Amino acid sequence: MSKQVLNVELREQTGKGICRRLRAAGRVPAVVYGKGIEPVAVSLNEKELTEAIAGVGGRNHILTINGAGELNGSNVIVSDLLVDSLKGNPRHVDLHRVNLADKVKVHVQLRLTGTSAGVKAGGFLDFALHEVEVECLPVHIPEAIKVDVTELLVGQTLHVSDVAAPVGTVILNDQNAPVVSILGRKGGEAEEAAV
Secondary structure: OOEEEEEEEEOOOOOHHHHHHHHHOOEEEEEEEEOOEEEEEEEEEHHHHHHHHHOOOHHHOEEEEEEOHHHOOOEEEEEEEEEOOOOOOEEEEEEEEEOOOOOEEEEEEEEEEOOOHHHHOOOEEEEOOOEEEEEEOHHHOOOOEEEEOOOOOOOOEEEHHHOOOOOOEEEOOOOOOEEEEEEOOOOOHHHHHHO
């Protein structure tokens, strides 16, 4: 888990035209919401946001809001990020205010490690589930969850139940959902080796 300061400004007006002007000025329109507060419209520096979510932990950083009146000092995480499909820059972000003592649900990326024995034997890897939903305290949000595929042979599958949840986290996905499989090639040596 990492923590970083994010400077925000309250915005009085909302709507497409206002958001367009904010983006032209290098700012990203955003909304802060959370338990016990009304949604608050804010804007933040595009470069600062991009740097915050590009680092270790990606979107699962705990960000501390600087500015924005009563929200000053609040801890938030990125709950939704709208990105321009052509340029890749952020267009809008939803920030969820969190209490460090309350559990949150977040999506965490799965990272495969090792080279599968089945791939070495001529099979190919089918990576079916790239992220899982976990529940944990904000201080326990993992950067990613590593999944070792070294021992997987052709015809074998790792399921969510086989993924080791980091300390303090619970994986909420269907435990029978496939994460990664090693498939044989039709008529190839890998298929014969599996028989």
